[in-house]
Amino acid sequence: MADRTGPWQRQGVIPVSRQSPDCLTDPIYESLLRKWREQGRTLPGRPDPEWQGLVDRDPWPRY
Numbered sequence: 001m002a003d004r005t006g007p008w009q010r011q012g013v014i015p016v017s018r019q020s021p022d023c024l025t026d027p028i029y030e031s032l033l034r035k036w037r038e039q040g041r042t043l044p045g046r047p048d049p050e051w052q053g054l055v056d057r058d059p060w061p062r063y
Contacts, residue, residue: 033043042048 036043042050
């Protein structure tokens with residue numbers, strides 16, 4: 001059970017105990033991201049320009 005003696009604290013999505021201390025990515029993922037960037041693909045964790053263009057448009061045409 002949780003310790004209830006202290007004040008209430010919000011727990012993040014990933015507990016601090018499970019986060020990597022150095023937060024380094026694996027080389028295989030770095031090379032994959034590099035290839036995707038060169039191909040102009042959408043990268044995880046980055047905005048998608050194509051999607052942003054679609055949602056920024058007006059849903060009804062203006063005359």
